[in-house]
Amino acid sequence: MVLLGMAWGACELAAWPLFRLATGQRFSWSALQDERRERANRPDGIGGAVFSQVHPFVGYVRDPRPDSGVVRQSDGRTMPVSNFGYVDDKDPIHKREPGKLIVGIFGGSVASYFGVNGVSRLEQALRRSPEFADKKFVFVNAALGGYKQPQQLTTLAYLTALGAEFDLVVNIDGFNEVALHELENAGHHVFPAFPRSWHARVGMNDPRLGSARAELNNLEDRRITWSRWASTSPWRWSIVANLVWKLQDRRLEWSSYSITKGHQELKDQAGPYVATGPLREFGGRDELFEHMVSIWSNSSLAIHALCRQNGTRYVHFLQPNQYVADSKPMDAAELRVAFNADHPYRRGVEAGYPLLLREGQALRERGVAFHDLTGIFRDHPESLYIDDCCHYNQAGLEIMAEAVARAILDDPTPTP
Numbered sequence: 085m086v087l088l089g090m091a092w093g094a095c096e097l098a099a100w101p102l103f104r105l106a107t108g109q110r111f112s113w114s115a116l117q118d119e120r121r122e123r124a125n126r127p128d129g130i131g132g133a134v135f136s137q138v139h140p141f142v143g144y145v146r147d148p149r150p151d152s153g154v155v156r157q158s159d160g161r162t163m164p165v166s167n168f169g170y171v172d173d174k175d176p177i178h179k180r181e182p183g184k185l186i187v188g189i190f191g192g193s194v195a196s197y198f199g200v201n202g203v204s205r206l207e208q209a210l211r212r213s214p215e216f217a218d219k220k221f222v223f224v225n226a227a228l229g230g231y232k233q234p235q236q237l238t239t240l241a242y243l244t245a246l247g248a249e250f251d252l253v254v255n256i257d258g259f260n261e262v263a264l265h266e267l268e269n270a271g272h273h274v275f276p277a278f279p280r281s282w283h284a285r286v287g288m289n290d291p292r293l294g295s296a297r298a299e300l301n302n303l304e305d306r307r308i309t310w311s312r313w314a315s316t317s318p319w320r321w322s323i324v325a326n327l328v329w330k331l332q333d334r335r336l337e338w339s340s341y342s343i344t345k346g347h348q349e350l351k352d353q354a355g356p357y358v359a360t361g362p363l364r365e366f367g368g369r370d371e372l373f374e375h376m377v378s379i380w381s382n383s384s385l386a387i388h389a390l391c392r393q394n395g396t397r398y399v400h401f402l403q404p405n406q407y408v409a410d411s412k413p414m415d416a417a418e419l420r421v422a423f424n425a426d427h428p429y430r431r432g433v434e435a436g437y438p439l440l441l442r443e444g445q446a447l448r449e450r451g452v453a454f455h456d457l458t459g460i461f462r463d464h465p466e467s468l469y470i471d472d473c474c475h476y477n478q479a480g481l482e483i484m485a486e487a488v489a490r491a492i493l494d495d496p497t498p499t500p
Contacts, residue, residue, distance in 0.1 A: 095324050103327045107334075107420070109330075109417045109420065109421060111323060117315060117320060119470060120314060120315050120329070136169075137169065138285050139169065141238055142238050142239045143231075143235050144228075144285060146165045146170070147165070148164075148166060148168075149165070150164075152165045153165060156200055157200075157478045158201055158478060163200050169228075170196075170225055170226055170227070171199070171200055172199070172224065172225040174222075174224075176188075176224045176225075176226055176243050177243065177246055177247055177248045178224065178248060178249060179247070183218065184220045184251075185216065185219040185222065186222045186224065186249060186250050186251045186252070187203070187206075187223050187224065187250070187251065187253075187254060188224045188240070188243075188250040188252070188253045188254065189203065189224065189225050189226060189227050189254050190236040190239060190255040190256070190257075190387075191227040191231060191236060191256040191403070192228070192230055192231045192260040193227075193229035193260075193475065194403050194474055194475060194476070195227035195231075195255070195257065195403075196225060197475065197481065198484060199223060199227055200225065201478060201481050202481035202482065202484060202485045205482045205485035205486065206485040206489055207221045207223075209485060209489030209493075210489050210492065212489075212493070213493050215493075226240070226243065227256070230260060230279070230281075231257075231260065232257070232260035232261045232264060232280065232380075233257065233379050233380045233383035233384070234382075234386075236387065237383040237387050240253065240390060240391075241390065244390065244394065249394070250391070250394075252396065252492070253387065253397070253399070254401070254488060255387060255398070255399070255400045256457075256484075256488075257401075257403060258402040258436075258440045259433065259474050260280070261377065261379070261436070261440070262373065262376060262377065262440065263432035263433055263436070265280075265372075265432075266428060266432055267428045267429070268280050268284075269281065269283070272355060272359070273360050273363070274360050275360065275361030275362050275364055276375060276376050277361070277379050278360075278361050282359060282360075283355050303336050303340045304340070307333055307337070310329055310332050310336070311329070311333070313329070314328075369435065373435050373436050374439065377436060377439040377440055377443050380440065380443070381443040381446065381447060384447055384452055384454070385452065388447075388451065388452045397453075398452070399453045399455065399491060400444075400452055400453060400454045400455070401454075401456075401488060402437075402454070402455070402456050402457055402458060403457060403474070404457050404458050404459075404460055404484070405433050405458065406472075406474070407423075407427075407430040407433035408433060408458045410462070411458050411461060412461035412462060412464065413465040414465075414467075414469075415465065417467065421467070421469065421472070422471065423472060424472040427472055429472075437458065444456055453495065455487075455495070457488075460487045461480065461483065464483065468483070
């Protein structure tokens with residue numbers, strides 16, 4: 085036993101420098117556990133994260149199963165999925181009352197994670213103002229992974245029709261609107277305004293799609309299983325076990341990406357109308373991106389009008405992303421985690437974000453309180469991105485919360 089213990093200790097010591105060599109990251113027990121937490125707490129069988137429950141008004145929502153919650157990074161508490169299909173510990177229908185501030189969070193996965201892990205810091209920052217110091221805050225998380233306009237607009241309209249009232253609507257978006265379509269919908273002739281992977285949600289007559297879904301489900305379940313294994317004692321404390329998990333997770337992630345990309349490249353024919361929507365041909369990529377950004381801009385204007393009609397303040401934010409040039413200094417470790425030169429999302433960001441910034445300025449000129457957050461990490465060399473898509477760690481979410489609070493406190497809603 086003594087010899088076995090000594091051999092294991094030698095392996096652990098050797099794995100410390102090997103971990104950084106193999107992954108490009110400094111080894112950290114807490115950081116790796118944080119990285120695993122969300123996936124480890126997904127329910128069994130959730131598979132391919134883009135496949136949720138189809139919804140008649142907002143495209144899709146999450147299945148409100150008892151075991152479908154998300155663990156909060158800030159305190160380890162599980163945030164469940166509400167009866168309405170959003171990651172929240174309450175339903176989204178609330179009425180205004182004196183002394184209460186109802187804040188709706190809208191957008192995609194970055195906004196949804198912000199609604200889970202960032203609103204505590206947002207509340208702290210807003211309470212610095214006498215306007216909010218004595219308020220009872222109620223945060224409604226109406227954002228969901230993959231949402232893109234007009235889903236934020238239709239979600240607000242749907243909740244409003246059901247009687248929901250908001251004092252403040254915070255919309256954090258932009259990335260999904262320009263990054264997702266080319267990879268997921270374009271190859272299947274799906275109308276750009278339709279939700280992500282719409283053909284996969286409703287076009288069930290394609291046997292190739294069924295096979296791809298089965299493979300993606302299997303890979304996702306395997307990632308969940310590995311994350312759970314590496315999150316339990318004694319393995320979470322082992323450098324060797326963490327290295328094995330990290331390498332295996334990257335392998336499975338790349339397999340999922342390859343399946344998604346391979347299926348996207350099958351462009352032989354369109355599916356049924358329910359899966360594709362209106363046929364729309366574009367003269368080129370520039371025309372496509374102008375169209376997608378116009379949907380984003382028109383939707384924001386409509387949210388602004390709906391909020392103004394109901395006495396709600398609306399604030400719109402363009403989310404940061406690592407593929408925006410010169411937006412964040414990164415060391416070699418963060419680059420390996422967060423930057424993939426060949427990622428298709430990079431192409432969408434580079435083509436779309438200049439248009440989003442242009443239209444964002446036009447929104448301000450038309451009275452929308454629009455704010456560009458793409459530069460909020462410019463003076464932060466510490467690691468903030470946790471993947472090569474768009475997501476941030478707790479520190480990044482708290483930086484965003486401070487920026488959102490500053491915009492709300494310091495910048496009055498512009499007038500036309």
